[in-house]
Amino acid sequence: MTGTLVILRHGQSTWNLENLFTGWHDVPLTPQGENEAVAAGATMAEAGLRFDVSHTSLQTRAVMTHHLALLEMGQVWLPVERHWRLNERHYGALQGLDKKATTERHGAEQTYSWRRSYDVPPPPVDPDSPEHPANDERYRHLPPDVLPASECLRDVVTRVLPYWYDTIAPQLLAGLDVLVTAHGNSLRALLKHLEGVADDEIPEVNIPTGAPRQYCFDQSLAVTSAEYLGDADAVAAAAAAVASQAGT
Numbered sequence: 001m002t003g004t005l006v007i008l009r010h011g012q013s014t015w016n017l018e019n020l021f022t023g024w025h026d027v028p029l030t031p032q033g034e035n036e037a038v039a040a041g042a043t044m045a046e047a048g049l050r051f052d053v054s055h056t057s058l059q060t061r062a063v064m065t066h067h068l069a070l071l072e073m074g075q076v077w078l079p080v081e082r083h084w085r086l087n088e089r090h091y092g093a094l095q096g097l098d099k100k101a102t103t104e105r106h107g108a109e110q111t112y113s114w115r116r117s118y119d120v121p122p123p124p125v126d127p128d129s130p131e132h133p134a135n136d137e138r139y140r141h142l143p144p145d146v147l148p149a150s151e152c153l154r155d156v157v158t159r160v161l162p163y164w165y166d167t168i169a170p171q172l173l174a175g176l177d178v179l180v181t182a183h184g185n186s187l188r189a190l191l192k193h194l195e196g197v198a199d200d201e202i203p204e205v206n207i208p209t210g211a212p213r214q215y216c217f218d219q220s221l222a223v224t225s226a227e228y229l230g231d232a233d234a235v236a237a238a239a240a241a242v243a244s245q246a247g248t
Helices: 031-046 060-073 099-106 108-116 153-173 184-195 232-243
Strands: 005-009 053-056 080-082 178-182 213-217 223-228
Touching: 005 060, 005 184, 031 060, 053 060, 053 153, 060 178, 099 108, 153 178, 153 184, 178 184, 184 223
Parallel strands: 005 178, 053 080, 053 178
Antiparallel strands: 005 213, 213 223
């Protein structure tokens, strides 16, 4: 039997609250985000889920969501692998900018293209900017040419899939149940691959914060079922809130 996979987007962060492009900028959870993480843990526990291994990005909002959810499940001891390939999409020169103000300045069409298109990256950030990951100590041991100055979703798919194939997929094939706590775009990249979402359809896919999505597989790791856990109306409302962030 293959294992079960659950993906979980981190709870609300401080820059989510301020409606800023966050990307690789490291920000904490808000109190609401902490509550969302705890609620996600309760939802998974109520569904009878128990995990064997787990994964997060290197960003605080995902790490803390992961910790709080597992704490609520009584599984805070669970082995955790943290990897930069699960980081959020890098928003380049948009990082730190207000989403609605960006729409007002550049227009809805351009902002939507930067924010949601599959293959159009925002303008890159300068190499000497504090927003460039080469200037963040957590990435100091990585080759400079893997560190993005800007990414579109296609770029995120390219960096997430090696981690899927090399690490997560073998665990599932070994029968392990796996939790992955990450970000809206790194999880959209994984969802696109798992569910075969077309390039022109993925821009309309929104992953809500704090809503666990469970996958079951056959022996070839083809998805046999995929569903959000918890209250369906609350999940739909959270996804709609993500879609409306930039006012586009």
